[in-house]
Amino acid sequence: MPAVQPSTPSILNASAYKFVTLDDLPVLRDRLHEAAASLGIKGTVLLAEEGINLFVAGPVEGLRGWLAQLRADPRFADLAHKESFSEKTPFRRLLVKVKREIIRMNQPAIRPEERRAPSVPARTLARWLDQGSDDDGRPVVMLDTRNAFEVKAGAFEHAIDWELRRFSDFPKALAAHAAELAGKTVVSYCTGGIRCEKAALAMQEAGVQHVYQLEGGILKYFEETDGAPHWRGGCFVFDERELLDATLAPAASAATAAP
Missing domain, CATH: 3.40.250.10 (Rhodanese-like domain)
Structure with missing residues (x-):
């Protein structure tokens, strides 16, 4: 009897961020939430004037499609994400939130969009x-x-x-x-x-x-x-x-x- 091949995990996990000026935060929040919810995606997307930070998971095709939709926005065209796979979605719900910073440092003079360290x-x-x-x-x-x-x-x-x-x-x-x-x-x-x-x-x-x-x-x-x-x-x-x-x-x- 042939050995049973292990199944490929069906859930894709993706994380990404980009420092880029965003001036339409409420509209963008609602658009991203609606699209992600329709594709069965869960996790957290943080939006701020300084950019986007996301940790999400969902069915492979759905999540890849959502990322493609995100990159259709010129501000996110070069968004690079990291991915891994799991047997189940490691998030219980979907949150798309507007924050003061996508990662809080309380140093407003630090502007990675303007320059990066090597x-x-x-x-x-x-x-x-x-x-x-x-x-x-x-x-x-x-x-x-x-x-x-x-x-x-x-x-x-x-x-x-x-x-x-x-x-x-x-x-x-x-x-x-x-x-x-x-x-x-x-x-x-x-x-x-x-x-x-x-x-x-x-x-x-x-x-x-x-x-x-x-x-x-x-x-x-x-x-x-x-x-x-x-x-x-x-x-x-x-x-x-x-x-x-x-x-x-x-x-x-x-x-x-x-x-």
């Missing part, structure tokens, strides 16, 4: 970590910009952790520790890229000279590498999966995460 691709970062320095010979340090409980679930080995309670605590922590980063190449990282993008700009504003953000965050690093040997544990995500392993599959248990 980014480092996942494979380049893995090479830097293997050799212990960047291509100019400077020591590389990883700076985790996530909340402390996320860091406990998994992190880059020897990463700096300022034990943030929330991302809006980052500027205060930076002011206290900026001098410790002098002479090093600092790579900020977070789950999907949005927090480390603002963090990298804040470090530049604080006078830290050699700053990069990890392009696409941890999820892109997992997608393009196997995580080893520099990652420990899993990656906390804000949905019912809670923890992803380096294959972007739900981890068996948070108990397997790094201490």
Whole structure:
């Protein structure tokens, strides 16, 4: 009797963000909600004057169709998303919300749409970590910009952790520790890229000279590498999966995460 082939998970999970000026927030909110609801999509879409941030899941064809509709808007034409698959939708409802910021930092002068800090691709970062320095010979340090409980679930080995309670605590922590980063190449990282993008700009504003953000965050690093040997544990995500392993599959248990 032939072996039963495992079925392909039917639910697509997608996350994405883009810093772009939005001036039609109520209209855009209603349009995105109506389209997503009609396609069985659940999750959260955050809209603000500074851009869009989304974490959604749904049937593969439906979600791909919704993303295509989103990219038909010229403001989102180059929106890059990260994806993974699961057996069921890890969200209970659909929320499309208008907020003051798509990721709260309380630093209105930080405007990623106007300029970005340099980014480092996942494979380049893995090479830097293997050799212990960047291509100019400077020591590389990883700076985790996530909340402390996320860091406990998994992190880059020897990463700096300022034990943030929330991302809006980052500027205060930076002011206290900026001098410790002098002479090093600092790579900020977070789950999907949005927090480390603002963090990298804040470090530049604080006078830290050699700053990069990890392009696409941890999820892109997992997608393009196997995580080893520099990652420990899993990656906390804000949905019912809670923890992803380096294959972007739900981890068996948070108990397997790094201490």
